[in-house]
Amino acid sequence: MIEVDSILPVKDAVSSVWFDGVAQGKLLLQRDAKTGKAQFYPRAHITGAPDREPEWFEASGKATLYSYTVVKRSVHPQFASHVPFTLAVVDLAEGPRMTTWIVDVPEDELRCDMALKVTFREIHPGLTMPCFTKA
């Protein structure tokens, strides 16, 4: 049996900043001060430029749905009670993509490119993550 602990984040120096933001209801992103380009997931450096440090900023929470799948069956004990759930990759308004869940949208209303907004949900006991719902 795989315990629920096996899917919970192991926070590090970088991710702790991001999860602290989530705890305050903020979706944080990083950007390159030189180019203005935003990045996700968080790193200690600018992707493609390991010598430059990113700066944090709060995202607008607006996104569009790049793709999704409604997971109907899961072999993982910690997700068996969640099915069906809608796994998605969204295009954040600031540019980067992130993996998330779409919540409170019936399956037949899901469409690629639909407008979304962030909503924070406790998806596992003790773990709140940014999810998205219809804007």
Added chain:
Amino acid sequence: MTGFPSGSVAIVGAFESPRRKAPGVHPYQIHAEVIGAALADAGIGIEEVDGFATAASFPSEAGWQLNVVEVAEYVGLKPSWIDSTDLGGAMSLSHVGHAVAAINAGLCKVAVISYASTGRSWPLPATDFNTGRTGPGQYEVPFGASTISAYALAATRYMHQYGLTSEQLAQIAVQMRTYAAMNPQAMYRTPITVDDVLASPMISTPLHKLDCCVVSDSGGAIVVTSKARARDTRRGKGPVVLGFGEAASHGQMNQMADMTTTAAEFSGRRAFASAGLSPADIKVAQIYDSFTITVALTLEALGFVKRGEVGDFVASGQLGPQGRLPINTDGGGLSSNHSGRRGMYATIEAVRQLRGESPGLQLPDPELCLVSGTGGWLSATSTLILGNAS
């Protein structure tokens, strides 16, 4: 043309385990079985083997640290060239490509490449989260992104952009089953219909159970050596490696630039350039079919089909025996064998096809066969072009 030593190395031994269900059998036992059989096929003694490549990461592969060393020890190999490049299902193709370079560089003379996995029967819990919950994975793993759901994300996006239908995807599974029906060793041989695929349980929309590969226990091995040394092997020759390319794309699905194509665009371009060939030259191919969508995306990425047109290509029977490009002539991962990392079996089937020994659909005297491997969750690809040496 590139600097790749095209045509200099031959595949002189190849063996795919007939095992499909092997409860209680350790993967190392299968390594030994297939390496022994591939060397016998080549007519080369184990004492002559000085190169070895394999890799493992799952419990079903006994994927602990130093796996390549432990398998060498278990089998009784003393390699002077060792490779455990891990590109998931594409890795065996990369091992072949790297062995070509190693043999030309004088690092070894006879290299064995093997893979074994008891993906079906290994009793330990094998997680299927794409990455770990540390570092980059901690932003994706809590959402339950699995291998199947990652491919499903790509399928949803491709269908949205290009109008591909579930029926068209299902036709890929139906065609693979038709070839499997000809292969006595295939795991599933009873013909299926598009309706059967669509009526099978939905796993992760839009992928049904029959859009997914089989899960087997099996293994395979390949023996490669210089074209000159190949003359003294049991068959006196073997298909040569004409082209090779590999490419890495992403670890997290949110880092995949375009879910409607794959890194095969790059590994394929490199393979064609190194062989001095183009897609039009290829009449039969082995295309990694972890899922039906994998085939659809890869056919376009490799340039066999124009972007956005693969649905019509499949629906018009172009993957069939009389079509533009028969693929997975042994029944593929969708119906014959997928213990994990099918690249090994796809490469072996290409060798059998060029020898005239396919257990499934044998094409009349093919001169070339392309092999495409896809690892992880569309994460990395490797492409080989094999040909019969003159």
